[in-house]
Amino acid sequence: MLKIALVGVGGISGAHIPAWLAMGDVELAALCDIRPQQMEKYPNIRHYTDFDQMLEQEKPDILDICLPTFLHVEFALKALKRGIHVLCEKPLSLHEEEVAQVYDAAAQNNVKVMAAQVIRFWPEYVFLKDLCHSGHYGRLLSGSMSRLGAIPGKTWDNWMHDEKRSGLVPYDLHIHDLDFLVYALGTPKKATSYRAKRPDQDYLSVVYEYEDFFITADASWFASPYPFRMSFRFQFEEAIVAYEDEALTIYERNGKTQNVFSATSGCGNEAEYTLPKGNAFADEIRYFVDCVKQNKPVEQVTADSLETVIRLLSAI
Numbered sequence: 664m665l666k667i668a669l670v671g672v673g674g675i676s677g678a679h680i681p682a683w684l685a686m687g688d689v690e691l692a693a694l695c696d697i698r699p700q701q702m703e704k705y706p707n708i709r710h711y712t713d714f715d716q717m718l719e720q721e722k723p724d725i726l727d728i729c730l731p732t733f734l735h736v737e738f739a740l741k742a743l744k745r746g747i748h749v750l751c752e753k754p755l756s757l758h759e760e761e762v763a764q765v766y767d768a769a770a771q772n773n774v775k776v777m778a779a780q781v782i783r784f785w786p787e788y789v790f791l792k793d794l795c796h797s798g799h800y801g802r803l804l805s806g807s808m809s810r811l812g813a814i815p816g817k818t819w820d821n822w823m824h825d826e827k828r829s830g831l832v833p834y835d836l837h838i839h840d841l842d843f844l845v846y847a848l849g850t851p852k853k854a855t856s857y858r859a860k861r862p863d864q865d866y867l868s869v870v871y872e873y874e875d876f877f878i879t880a881d882a883s884w885f886a887s888p889y890p891f892r893m894s895f896r897f898q899f900e901e902a903i904v905a906y907e908d909e910a911l912t913i914y915e916r917n918g919k920t921q922n923v924f925s926a927t928s929g930c931g932n933e934a935e936y937t938l939p940k941g942n943a944f945a946d947e948i949r950y951f952v953d954c955v956k957q958n959k960p961v962e963q964v965t966a967d968s969l970e971t972v973i974r975l976l977s978a979i
């Protein structure tokens with residue numbers, strides 16, 4: 664049974680902790696947060712407020728880092744140097760050279776590291792990637808991706824609103840779509856970005872040009888309470904594939920509409936494709952655990968692709 668420790672019991676840990684607890688072949692043994700009250704709702708897991716002490720006493724096999732972005736590298740390096748495998752929330756770092764530093768440390772210490780780029784595991788996006796590669800609906804002509812919402816509420820020490828510590832909309836939010844593009848379609852030839860940035864809001868729109876198609880991507884932290892929504896609409900020669908309002912639909916050129924998946928009604932009954940309701944956070948954690956258990960390379964999230972993403976973001 665692999666022993667797991669998690670550091671940073673804030674917002675996103677609420678997606679990781681239940682996933683760890685639901686797995687039968689690992690033990691989430693310890694949590695660490697400098698605010699003890701954050702851990703109170705998990706009385707059956709040991710609590711630490713000192714990270715070094717947790718590593719020393721628990722000697723976990725895997726560390727899950729759910730800390731604010733600017734702390735990722737420091738904490739990952741500490742664990743990797745002790746021979747602990749590391750799963751780290753995105754972005755691994757705001758700086759390209761630090762991505763390489765973390766991966767080098769993992770290689771030198773013969774352990775694995777994975778940045779938790781959850782969209783690579785999100786069923787609707789996995790489905791889209793497969794369609795882009797299968798050519799089932801002909802060639803891709805264009806795509807649009809969007810990730811819109813209001814400026815996040817208060818995070819610990821307000822770190823999320825501090826550009827040096829979070830990178831704001833490009834590194835915190837838009838990174839999900841860019842990371843998917845690099846993973847699914849490779850490195851774009853050219854990126855042109857537009858940004859409306861104010862102290863209380865940030866909106867970004869980017870056009871990524873590839874050889875035969877282009878993708879537009881929007882991301883926002885609006886000052887108004889705009890509800891969060893993520894979506895895509897990809898135009899193939901023979902169909903439009905759209906993920907909108909949590910429903911994945913294929914509008915075929917021949918007039919047929921396929922309701923592949925809807926969060927409210929589940930799988931479309933007459934659809935050629937069906938997609939089960941997934942939990943991408945659980946799937947990415949499962950994938951990393953399997954890589955560790957079977958000593959397989961973490962091929963789904965490589966250092967090269969992460970470095971490319973951070974390099975492209977630094978130009979925005």
Ligand SMILES: NC(=O)c1ccc[n+]([C@@H]2O[C@H](COP(=O)([O-])OP(=O)(O)OC[C@H]3O[C@@H](n4cnc5c(N)ncnc54)[C@H](O)[C@@H]3O)[C@@H](O)[C@H]2O)c1
Nearest residue numbers: 671672673674675696697698729730731732752753818819
């Ligand atoms: N994959 C996703 O969809 C997704 C969504 C949200 C956040 N994230 C990422 O998750 C990370 C955390 O974001 P969040 O929203 O959970 O932040 P948060 O501020 O809600 O939580 C961070 C926690 O870390 C704790 N902490 C701070 N310094 C510490 C230290 N030195 N030792 C131990 N604990 C410490 C804080 O007390 C807080 O509870 C970020 O990198 C963010 O980009 C990913």
